[in-house]
Amino acid sequence: SVIIGNTVLYGATGGSLYAAGKAGERLCVRNSGGYAVVEGCGDHGCEYMTGGVAVILGEAGRNFGAGMSGGVAYVYDPEGVFPGRVNRGMVELTRLAGDSDEALLKTMIARHYALTLSPQAKAILDGWEAALTRFWKVAPRPMSEDATAQEQDPRLLEAAALQAILAEASP
Structure with missing residues (x-):
């Protein structure tokens, strides 16, 4: 169920959000430095994001990452439906790339669990190795030289x- 409204972290320049539930539409729109962990989001997540980190531990709506030019998002996708919801105009969709992605993601999810006692976060942490294969990384496509x-x-x-x-x- 949606527990926080639309446009949470709109234009954030810093700070962090840990919500044991789903965010409405346009989570992290124009985010330039905030950190967030939520358990799902509506349409247009991370739209025009220029910095910061978003971790989505559940379903994300359509048009994710539209106009995203900075920052990074990690989306947990156990059902395998997320690739069809990404706006690939400016972003790349990849699996986790190395230890730095894994370390950042695990640290943020562990903090989320410590602050919220989220059953979703606990399940992911308890099955960490298997969960890693279900995460997508969304990041801006690098400009060609x-x-x-x-x-x-x-x-x-x-x-x-x-x-x-x-x-x-x-x-």
């Missing part, structure tokens, strides 16, 4: 085109 920022962000192209039109229209 020969691509400019304008080529990566269609909003910048649109702004540049509008600026050119306005410049031509000026007397």
Whole structure:
């Protein structure tokens, strides 16, 4: 059940959130430095995120990671449905990559359990090795070396085109 509303951690620049339940829509939208562990989220999670870390220990809604340009999210997906819910316009979806991902994730989940006594967190920690294979990592796709920022962000192209039109229209 949803226990915290829409847009939790909107524009967060720091701090942390541990919620033993599901967040509404747009969890961590424009998050630039906050840390969160929740047990599910609605649509548009981590939209336009620029920094921080989000850990989702349950179902995530559609359009996850749209416009995400920084930070990282880890999503627990025992049912194998999450890949179809990710907006891959700017992000890569991979399995955990090495000890640093595992250490960060385990530390955050252990802290979540210590603060909330979440049965979901306890089950994941108790079956840690098996649970690791069910996590996805969502992170911004790196810019290619020969691509400019304008080529990566269609909003910048649109702004540049509008600026050119306005410049031509000026007397």
